[in-house]
Amino acid sequence: MGKKRVVVIEGEDASPEAVQPTVALIDKLNLGIEWVRPPVGDAGISLHGSAFPEEAREAIDESDATLFGATSGKSAPALFYLRWGKSTYANLRPSRWIPGYKSPLAKPEGIDFVIVRENLEDLYLMAEGDLEELRPLGLTSLTARRPVADMGPGRFALKVITERGAEQVVRFSFELARRRKAKGRPGKVTTATKHNMLRQSDGLFLEVAQKVAASYPDITFESLIVDNFAHIMTSAPQKLDVAVMPNLYGDILSDGAAGLIGGLGLAPSGCYGDSYAYFESAHGTAPDIAGQNMINPTATLLSAVMMLDYLGFVEEAARIEKAIELVYAGGRVLTRDQGGTASTTEFCEAIAENL
Ligand code: IPM
Ligand code: MG
Numbered sequence: 001m002g003k004k005r006v007v008v009i010e011g012e013d014a015s016p017e018a019v020q021p022t023v024a025l026i027d028k029l030n031l032g033i034e035w036v037r038p039p040v041g042d043a044g045i046s047l048h049g050s051a052f053p054e055e056a057r058e059a060i061d062e063s064d065a066t067l068f069g070a071t072s073g074k075s076a077p078a079l080f081y082l083r084w085g086k087s088t089y090a091n092l093r094p095s096r097w098i099p100g101y102k103s104p105l106a107k108p109e110g111i112d113f114v115i116v117r118e119n120l121e122d123l124y125l126m127a128e129g130d131l132e133e134l135r136p137l138g139l140t141s142l143t144a145r146r147p148v149a150d151m152g153p154g155r156f157a158l159k160v161i162t163e164r165g166a167e168q169v170v171r172f173s174f175e176l177a178r179r180r181k182a183k184g185r186p187g188k189v190t191t192a193t194k195h196n197m198l199r200q201s202d203g204l205f206l207e208v209a210q211k212v213a214a215s216y217p218d219i220t221f222e223s224l225i226v227d228n229f230a231h232i233m234t235s236a237p238q239k240l241d242v243a244v245m246p247n248l249y250g251d252i253l254s255d256g257a258a259g260l261i262g263g264l265g266l267a268p269s270g271c272y273g274d275s276y277a278y279f280e281s282a283h284g285t286a287p288d289i290a291g292q293n294m295i296n297p298t299a300t301l302l303s304a305v306m307m308l309d310y311l312g313f314v315e316e317a318a319r320i321e322k323a324i325e326l327v328y329a330g331g332r333v334l335t336r337d338q339g340g341t342a343s344t345t346e347f348c349e350a351i352a353e354n355l
Contacts, residue, residue: 004064004311005034009056009078011069012041013285018297019069021348022304028352029316031308036063041074052077060086065307066278069300072285082278083119088271089165090172091117092306093254093282095237100328101262102338105237108261112185113233113240114176115257117250118169118205119271124247127158161201161246166208172272173244174216180241181219188220188241189213192229192249205246226253233257254282265296265337268303270310277310279303293343296335298324301351323354 008023010016023035038056039047048055051074060066060081071079082088097103097111105111131152139148148156173189181187191209193202206223213221224232226249232239233253237260245253258267264283271278281299289295301324308317327333333350334340342350 003032003034005036005062006307006311007036007038007059007063007066009038009040009066009068009075011075011285012072013070013287013290014292014295015069015071015281015285017290017293017295017344018281018300019067021297021344022300023067025301025320025348025352025355026304026308028355029313029319031313031316033311040078041071051075052081057081057085064311065276067300067304067307068278068280070281070283070285072287079280083271086273086276086278087120088273088276088278089118089120090169090272091119091250091269092176092272093117093250093257093267093269094302094306095254095257095261095267097261098325098328100325100331100334100338101266103260103262105260110238111261113237113257114180114242115250115254116169116173116176116242116244117254118165118245118247119250120247121160121162121165122201122247123157123159125158125160127160129156130154131156159198159201159246161204163204163208166205167212168274170205170209170212170244173242174212174219177219177242178216186220186241187218188222189216190222190224190229190240190243192224192226192243192245192253194226194249195223196225202246209244229253230256234260258282263296263337264299265335266298266302268299268301268306270303270306272310277307279307279310293345294336295344296337297344297348298335319355320351323351326354327351 010019036059038059040056041051044051044053093115097108131149131154135149141148177187177189193206195202195206258264267282269282305317305321327350333342335347
């Protein structure tokens with residue numbers, strides 16, 4: 001295996017405090033990963049007058065993957081490039097409860113599902129405008145029974161689902177369900193859509209999923225209306241395996257899924273395209289605890305585990321994951337969000353000892 005090159009974008013506020021020890025931990029494994037740290041956000045502005053200079057884009061293009069912290073906005077142009085520029089269409093957000101995670105549920109045992117969030121379309125086009133702009137289209141609301149433009153003054157946002165966009169993320173989800181089934185999971189894909197109201201857009205997402213499902217007879221297929229999905233996810237999460245859904249539902253429900261197992265400090269994610277992937281915690285930058293060495297780095301560490309897997313360091317990924325499990329099972333060195341008193345540094349030292 002050739003040497004791997006990984007771009008690191010630390011992000012803002014408390015985010016670098018989770019990213020730096022994660023990189024240090026991986027370095028202990030001597031995988032020969034070359035870390036590249038292009039100037040992004042404030043560093044980009046002071047060096048090149050741009051939050052996402054050419055140098056950063058090139059660094060990403062020449063790398064095998066990116067490890068991204070979290071952004072309050074300053075590194076957002078880099079994040080947008082990692083999504084839309086690199087076509088990372090499948091945002092995989094796993095929720096697996098492990099003993100020691102401080103879940104608010106009485107019985108979190110057995111929670112092990114993944115939300116696959118479509119990452120590029122839906123309401124994330126940032127195509128919004130004034131209702132007047134719709135007048136020439138003569139678009140009519142089926143519920144209000146009048147031209148949408150006549151409802152104003154007001155604004156609209158476009159929700160777009162394409163056949164290709166839906167198909168690639170649904171296929172990704174079925175392939176994932178197959179790999180998980182090989183490791184003992186039930187082999188099930190659930191879609192969450194509002195196809196009873198959004199008959200055209202979410203209706204297409206579901207239609208595409210039904211077609212793809214037909215070519216995976218070994219995988220159970222289930223379609224839920226997204227509000228019902230939210231109920232099942234919170235009342236019987238053990239029933240879920242792989243859940244695929246349009247972008248915004250996935251954004252919202254993956255934060256909810258993180259809450260189920262014990263909070264955003266535990267929620268990793270990986271965004272995959274056909275030729276690139278980047279990895280980031282699902283959480284934000286936690287400005288309230290910035291500079292206090294108390295952020296829970298588990299989400300970032302587990303994102304890095306997903307990254308090592310992607311880069312082919314499968315055994316090493318498993319070693320870090322095991323070390324994290326041991327520290328939680330021990331229950332002695334936990335960060336504050338998990339009911340402990342350990343600093344970020346102490347927590348990471350405990351992980352290193354268990355490697
Ligand atoms: C996430 C975040 C982002 C999103 C923000 C920072 C744009 O909430 O990764 O879930 O909405 O996708
Ligand atoms: Mg989010």
